[in-house]
Each structure stands twice: as structure tokens, then as C-alpha cells.
Amino acid sequence: MLKRFYKSLFFGRRFYRLFVVVILLFVVAYGIPFLFTVGQLFLLFLAVATILDYVVLFTRRDPVSVRRELSDRFSNGDLNPVRLVVRNNYPFPVSLRIIDELPDQFQQRDFILHTNLKAGESCDLDYTLQPKQRGEYLFHAINVFIRSPFRLLVRRKILPADRMVKVLPSYQALKHFELLAGSNNLAESGNKRIRKLGHSLEFEQIKEYVLGDDLRSLNWKATARKGGQLMVNSFTDEKSQQIYCLIDKGRVMKMPFDGMSLLDYAINATLVLARVALVKQDKAGILTFADQIGTFLPAGRKAMQMTHILEILYNQQTRFQETDYEKLYALVRTRITQRSLIVLFTNFESLSGLQRQMPYIRSIAKNHLLLVVFFENTGLQQIREKKADSIEGVYTQTIAEKFAYEKRLIVKELSQHGIATILTAPENLTVQTVNKYLEIKARLAI
Numbered sequence: 001m002l003k004r005f006y007k008s009l010f011f012g013r014r015f016y017r018l019f020v021v022v023i024l025l026f027v028v029a030y031g032i033p034f035l036f037t038v039g040q041l042f043l044l045f046l047a048v049a050t051i052l053d054y055v056v057l058f059t060r061r062d063p064v065s066v067r068r069e070l071s072d073r074f075s076n077g078d079l080n081p082v083r084l085v086v087r088n089n090y091p092f093p094v095s096l097r098i099i100d101e102l103p104d105q106f107q108q109r110d111f112i113l114h115t116n117l118k119a120g121e122s123c124d125l126d127y128t129l130q131p132k133q134r135g136e137y138l139f140h141a142i143n144v145f146i147r148s149p150f151r152l153l154v155r156r157k158i159l160p161a162d163r164m165v166k167v168l169p170s171y172q173a174l175k176h177f178e179l180l181a182g183s184n185n186l187a188e189s190g191n192k193r194i195r196k197l198g199h200s201l202e203f204e205q206i207k208e209y210v211l212g213d214d215l216r217s218l219n220w221k222a223t224a225r226k227g228g229q230l231m232v233n234s235f236t237d238e239k240s241q242q243i244y245c246l247i248d249k250g251r252v253m254k255m256p257f258d259g260m261s262l263l264d265y266a267i268n269a270t271l272v273l274a275r276v277a278l279v280k281q282d283k284a285g286i287l288t289f290a291d292q293i294g295t296f297l298p299a300g301r302k303a304m305q306m307t308h309i310l311e312i313l314y315n316q317q318t319r320f321q322e323t324d325y326e327k328l329y330a331l332v333r334t335r336i337t338q339r340s341l342i343v344l345f346t347n348f349e350s351l352s353g354l355q356r357q358m359p360y361i362r363s364i365a366k367n368h369l370l371l372v373v374f375f376e377n378t379g380l381q382q383i384r385e386k387k388a389d390s391i392e393g394v395y396t397q398t399i400a401e402k403f404a405y406e407k408r409l410i411v412k413e414l415s416q417h418g419i420a421t422i423l424t425a426p427e428n429l430t431v432q433t434v435n436k437y438l439e440i441k442a443r444l445a446i
Contacts, residue, residue: 008157009054009153009154009156010145012151014152015050018042046152049150050152050153053148057146057155063094063155064087064146065087066086066142066159068142068161069085070163071165073165073168073171074131074165074166074167075168076133076169076268077265078170078172079129080128080131081127081128083125083126084125084126086125088117088119092148093118094117095146095151096114096116096144097113097114097145097147098112098113098142098144098145099112099143100113100142100143101141101143103138103139104138105132131167132259132260133261133264134314136165136166139162139163139164141160141162142159143159144156145157166314168314169264169267169268169271169314170272206222206233207231208229208230208232213232214232217232218232219233240281240282241283242285242336242339243277243285243343244284244340244341245284246328246332247286247316248345249288249289249316250290250318250320250323250346251321252346252349253345254318254320257378257379257427260426261318262375262426263317269429269430269434270313270343270345271310272433272434273343273430273433273437274309276437278305280441282301282441284301284305285297285300285336285340286312287332288312288316290319290324291319291323292319293328295312296335297309325357326360329364332364332368333363341437341440343371344364344372345374346372346374347375348407349406350406351410362417362419365418365419371421372414372421373422373424374407374423375423375425376404376423376425376426377404378426381400383396383400384397384404407423
């Protein structure tokens with residue numbers, strides 16, 4: 001009980017300052033005797049004021065109430081709002097210092113909020129958190145340090161507020177990109193829309209035969225009902241195409257940029273691309289791989305497809321192993337039989353690294369429209385732009401330029417084999433990927 005008491009009671013700065021004044025008065029009283037009486041009176045005043053401050057602060061069992069309001073899930077890499085609803089239950093104004101015990105992943109040890117409240121007053125304290133990795137985040141207790149108008153003592157109140165929040169791949173951008181995709185405001189703007197008639201599985205209508213129509217499309221039952229007037233089936237090109245996002249979970253995707261790994265950037269882009277594809281009436285599927293094949297979700301556009309995609313992407317982690325493209329090719333060949341747009345999220349730092357995997361990449365590209373997405377090293381870009389002040393600086397810039405040149409050679413090598421590529425900075429990955437998909441769809445390239 002005594003231990004709990006000491007944990008909830010602290011002396012304020014004003015108390016220590018006044019106590020120092022009392023000590024100085026007693027010290028100076030050795031030379032000026034009448035100050036000894038002044039010091040005694042001041043000490044008595046300080047003791048009475050302290051006792052009064054204690055009575056005022058500790059007589060109420062629930063001095064303040066604090067309620068944390070936040071979503072059950074956070075969006076990875078985005079700013080997520082959190083609100084503390086604070087109410088003063090004292091009949092006098094108080095000064096509050098609030099420490100919200102944030103999840104360990106944020107590593108914020110100095111997160112403090114301050115507010116002053118009048119008697120019975122409430123207020124909202126808003127702040128934002130930006131997680132950098134997916135997973136479960138545990139919020140802990142809320143610590144409130146209360147000071148009365150006397151400001152001699154500080155009462156600490158620990159309010160239990162444990163709350164588990166799931167950090168999912170960035171879903172805040174979904175609505176934004178969904179609206180842009182629906183209104184054709186991205187790469188599709190400026191492209192001529194072409195409507196082509198042909199044979200496919202998507203039936204459009206039955207119409208009267210005119211010169212030039214394909215006789216193989218004659219509908220004899222409809223012709224009989226029309227009393228001999230020839231009728232033909234009219235088909236349109238299939239709007240629903242298969243889009244597969246292949247996410248490399250090898251060690252090359254562990255490289256961090258702005259606190260997030262390349263894998264997290266790829267997962268965020270995949271989530272948005274899948275949503276845009278579903279809005280455009282295409283089927284979206286997911287495949288993760290590293291040294292072993294991970295999770296495979298067949299392409300579809302059912303109502304629960306986005307939920308399945310989100311559940312799959314939520315738990316993906318890098319395996320710190322070399323990626324096995326031979327196993328990837330074997331699975332693509334056996335499981336993805338229909339020609340599809342395959343978006344491969346990976347990373348190559350050297351031309352030799354690409355050439356080792358080129359036979360499997362070219363084999364995939366023979367049966368599908370392959371789009372290889374990999375990353376610029378923005379750290380090297382900063383080194384290249386920095387002025388060299390020494391021989392070591394010149395050497396560093398030369399190496400950085402060599403790696404940047406290797407990236408350009410990789411793009412050229414893939415292009416020579418007819419493979420589409422995106423080389424982008426991590427922060428621009430989502431926009432670049434969605435734009436490229438809409439461009440491909442507008443050209444009817446799938």
C-alpha cells in the first residue's frame with residue numbers, strides 16, 4: 001500500500017523552489033538572527049500549503065477521466081489519427097501532463113501531451129501515428145500527472161487502457177485510387193477507347209444479320225423465331241482479365257527506405273493495384289515467393305476477394321533467402337494457365353543478378369504479359385548529387401554512378417526481350433504501378 005502511495009505522489013517544482021528559499025533563510029539567519037523567525041514562519045506556511053494541496057488532490061477517487069479513441073486497424077506507412085478525450089472531475093482548474101504508453105514498435109519514450117482544464121471541463125487531444133511495419137501493436141496504460149492551482153504536489157493516476165491494433169497494408173490510398181480509376185483520371189486519360197467486336201465468352205446481344213457479319217455467328221433458333229430473318233450473335237471483347245501480383249519476399253526486399261522495407265512498399269502497391277483492377281472489372285490474384293513458394297490466391301473478383309487479399313498481405317515477411325525463380329516459373333506455368341497481366345515486384349541491384357534469372361523471366365513472358373517492377377536506390381541518388389570534396393568523395397560518387405548505370409542497363413536488357421519495366425523510387429511505386437496498369441488496359445494489350 002505504501003509503495004503504491006509513493007508511486008502516485010510527487011513533489012512539484014514549486015515545492016522544491018520554496019523549500020530552497022526556506023533553507024537559504026535558515027542559512028542567512030546565522031548572520032541576521034531575525035530571519036530565523038521568518039524562515040520558521042515560511043516553513044510552517046509551506047507545510048500547511050502542502051498538506052492542503054494533498055487533501056485537495058487525493059480526496060477524489062476519480063480525479064480525471066481519459067478515453068482513447070482510435071480505429072481497430074492502422075494503415076501502414078500512413079498517418080493514423082488517435083484522440084484522447086479528457087475530462088476534469090475536480091471542482092477547480094487543474095494542469096495535466098499525459099503520457100500515453102505507445103506500442104513498442106514506435107520507440108517513442110518522450111511522448112507527452114499537456115493541457116489545462118477548468119472545473120468540470122472536457123477537451124480532445126489529437127495526435128497521429130505513422131507505423132512503419134505491419135503486425136500487432138499494443139497500446140498500454142495512460143499516465144496522467146495532475147497539478148492543482150497550488151502546484152506543490154503532483155498526483156499520478158494510471159488509467160488501464162490496453163488496446164491491440166492491427167497494422168495492415170496501406171488501405172488509406174484505396175479510396176483515392178478507386179475514385180481516380182472510376183473517373184479515368186490517371187493514365188487512361190488521353191488514350192482513345194476502342195470497342196472491338198469479336199468472339200469471346202462475353203455475350204452482348206442478338207441482332208439482325210447485315211452484310212459483313214460472320215456467318216459462324218448465326219443463331220438458328222432466333223432465325224426460326226423471326227420467320228426466316230437471319231439473326232446473329234454479337235459478342236464483345238472480354239472486359240474481365242486476370243491480373244496477378246507476384247511479390248518477391250527474398251532478402252533483396254528487406255532493404256529499408258524511410259523506415260519501411262521494399263516488401264512493405266510492394267505490398268502497399270499490390271493492395272491498391274488489386275482494388276483498382278477490381279473496380280475496372282478485372283480479376284485480381286496474389287502470389288508470394290522466395291526460396292519457397294508462399295501464398296497463392298487465384299485471380300477472381302468475388303465480393304470477398306479484397307478481404308482475402310488483405311488477410312494474405314497482412315502477415316507476409318521477408319525470408320532472408322535467395323529467391324528461387326525456377327520454382328516461381330514452375331508454379332506460374334501450372335497454376336496460371338490463362339494469359340494474364342503479371343506484375344512482378346522484385347529488386348535487382350546488378351545486371352549479373354538479373355541475367356541469372358533471365359531464362360525464367362523470359363519463359364514467363366512467353367505466355368503472359370509480364371511487367372517487372374523494381375526500385376531505384378534513392379540513397380545513391382543523394383550521393384551522386386552531393387558535391388565531392390575529397391578523393392574519397394570522388395571514389396564514392398563513382399561507385400554510386402556505377403550502380404545507377406547498372407539499373408539503367410537492367411531496364412535496357414528487359415526491354416530488349418519485350419518485357420515491360422518500371423524503375424521507380426519506393427515512394428512513387430503505387431502511382432507508377434497503377435498508371436502503368438491503366439495504360440496497358442487502355443491499349444487492350446492484355
